[in-house]
Amino acid sequence: MRDSRKIGFYNIKVIGGNPNDANQDGVDWLGGGDTTIRNSFFRASDDDFAMEGNWDGYDLALMRIPGHNVSNITIENTIVSTSISNTIRAAWPEKTFNSAHFHMSDMDVLQTGSGSCKVPFAFFELWADPDGKGSHRDYTFKNIRLEDWYSLFQIRQPGPSVRDISFEDIWAMDGPGMVPSEVKGDVSGVRLRGAPLQGYLDAVPNVADGAAQPEVSPSAITAHFTYTRSFLKPRQRIVFTADEPAREGRSFEWLFGDGSRGEGREVHHAFPDAKGTLLDGTGRFRVLLHIVDAQGEQAWGSQSLVISNASNDSHAAQAEGNSPVGTTAGTSDGKVFERLLHIPANGGYTFTLLTSTDATIAIDGLEPHHSPKPRAQVCGSTGDAVQPVRVSAVLTAGEHRIRIERQPGIENAETLPGAPADQPVLLWEGPGIDRQPIPQTSYTQATASGQ
Incomplete structure (x- = not known):
């Protein structure tokens, strides 16, 4: 969309054609904004959403033409996936434009791109390095579930400047990110509250060229849990217990990865076989716990456990x-x-x-x-x-x-x-x-x- 404003997309499905062919984006803003996207599905073969200011071609002189501002974008309750590139991208190495007030919440990210185009693909990529310029500020991401992801963010801005980027309650639903997140250049005010840097304990971001260290803090509640410790076999009764205490108005929902569900802080479950969640014979089941409290705070937790009829010595x-x-x-x-x-x-x-x-x-x-x-x-x-x-x-x-x-x-x-x-x-x-x-x-x- 070129310099378009006051646009709404509701209950739509966008499906890119060829998973091996890029340049099939979801929505691009070439200037403009004031856009709301809600209750939709995007399967792209490039960036699902991109802010570029303008686009006149790949020639260097054309790339350096200043672009128009992009602002006021809200995306909610939407499912996204891409076979290449990023879920959200802002900027480009030679471009100059400003962006502000991008807010995304309650999203399911089935897949981000794998690999890199000079820099690693990510859920959120802001790539202006080495010669792009402009002010990019006030981006918030809240209640995001990541399924198959390469990295959480790549923010590389030589200056000026990137400010106030917030990741709150981001959950890795099954596995780790493949490479670390990175901030580089004139970047500060990146905050993570209950968000995985790479989806495993003690992961750290890369920080380069004067960027401020991201601020990391825990979420208000966590959906961590324990389960029966032993050799776990089909049809064996297994006890699952959430770490968070039971309170009035707080709900606990379990998804056991075999099509079964449960409710309550402590539940008992027996898996019917050792096929695994993917029915691949590995015996690995992905168990999810979803907690919601009376104040609307929520958390997701994911753990793998293995069901088998035998054990190694x-x-x-x-x-x-x-x-x-x-x-x-x-x-x-x-x-x-x-x-x-x-x-x-x-x-x-x-x-x-x-x-x-x-x-x-x-x-x-x-x-x-x-x-x-x-x-x-x-x-x-x-x-x-x-x-x-x-x-x-x-x-x-x-x-x-x-x-x-x-x-x-x-x-x-x-x-x-x-x-x-x-x-x-x-x-x-x-x-x-x-x-x-x-x-x-x-x-x-x-x-x-x-x-």
């Missing part, structure tokens, strides 16, 4: 062949990372490897039912997109052998803080363990050495 953890346990070795096929991993308690565990290479992961020889194939990035970005490789297993307390093989290629998954530079990015979750990087102390002979 700790004595299965032993090295095979000529690859010694405790090495990260270069091979003709790429790199092999092999360790003995200490499992603290009996139960089901899910391991998630973040990598842009063609890779496999095995726990005591158990491999994933499916490993994603490399996915190319766009705009000349080097290497492939980061993707998750996931394996779930029921393990006894003790030592277990973990082996990761990565084929040759550029690794775009960023090394975790404090980890050796060539160590894979590996997360785990299980009984009493929220999704987080595996600590170095859990590995036997954990010091990596490259060859």
Whole structure:
């Protein structure tokens, strides 16, 4: 829309045609605003929503023509998805324009783009680096559910300036983001309240070129919960308990990932089989808890648990062949990372490897039912997109052998803080363990050495 104002979109469906062809956006504002979008569905093959000020072509002289202001946009109760690019994008590397008062709430984000176009794709991307200019302020995002996401935000503005960007009650419904969020340049007033930086414990953003550190605070309520710790089998009675206390006017709703629901702070449930939520035979069920209190505050929580008819024995953890346990070795096929991993308690565990290479992961020889194939990035970005490789297993307390093989290629998954530079990015979750990087102390002979 070019310089359009006082526009409303209600109860509409927009579906982009080709998942491999970009430039099929949802709504673009080339100046203008005063727009309300509500109760709609957007499936784009580029940005779902973009603010650009103007667009006269890719020629450098045309890109540098100053654009018109974009302001006063409200998007509510809408489902969005894109196969490439971002959910929301503002700015462009050579453009000059101002934007303000963008408010989004009560959204389901099924998918953000995977990979990057010079910078990683994100739920919210404001990319003016290196030569774009303009003031961008007062963006709020509240009550957003992220399903398949690459990063939460990429905000890169050389100046002036980005101010007052708020993320409140943002929930990662099943997995982590693939790469860290970043603020760069003349950026301040980025606030996160109950929002995941990358969807696992202790994740941190990248901060560069004088940007202010984002302010991070917890939400008013959290939908964390515990469940029966043991080997969990089909038709076994499992107790689920929310951490938040029961209060007048507060509701607890459970979705067990097998088509069943429950209500109450503490519930009992038995899973009918070990097929898993995706019916892929992994036994991994995604359990969701939704809490709403009398004041309207709400929270979502997500955890994986594993249902199985069998368990692995700790004595299965032993090295095979000529690859010694405790090495990260270069091979003709790429790199092999092999360790003995200490499992603290009996139960089901899910391991998630973040990598842009063609890779496999095995726990005591158990491999994933499916490993994603490399996915190319766009705009000349080097290497492939980061993707998750996931394996779930029921393990006894003790030592277990973990082996990761990565084929040759550029690794775009960023090394975790404090980890050796060539160590894979590996997360785990299980009984009493929220999704987080595996600590170095859990590995036997954990010091990596490259060859």
